[in-house]
Amino acid sequence: MKEKHSPMKLVTAVALAMVAIAPSAIAGSQLDYQVGMADARVTVGNLTFNIWLHRKRPTFLMEPSWATMLSGRKYADPVWRTVADAFVTPVGCGILVVRPLSRMSADWEATYNCPDGVNFLSLAKAQRKFLKRGEPLRFSTP
Helix, strand or coil: CCCCCCHHHHHHHHHHHHHHHHHHHHHHHHHCCCCCCCCEEEEECCEEEEEEECCCCCEEEEEECHHHHHCCCCCCHHHHHHHHHHHHHHHCCEEEEEEECCCCCCCEEEEEECCCCCCHHHHHHHCHHHHCCCCCCCCCCC
16 A cells, blocks of 8 residues: 655755755855865964865865864964965955854955956966965966
């Protein structure tokens, strides 16, 4: 005999599915970034953060390195702003917004703005090898 499915069971199943996938809406921002090795490393004090550049938007993803993450500390907004500023200011760019990608995540996103004539992505791409070692971005390749 075939079992009838009640509308209430269907509503409950849909509600549970929506709750389960809600974090992925936030994670969608993380998925916009290239997977793999970080594009850069930034050290502030004794804390190290990895940076992934967005290839189409003027944003980048920041995440603590494993060593920094294992310290178990949570970082307040000013720390993330300092990391973002340290990455872009050597070439005259500024940070417009720094935001967490979720309440539970250690991933933050920064939106930057550069003056006319500064192609941030081109500079970062040309210097990726140096940036991954934690060296600052420069106007010309070292």
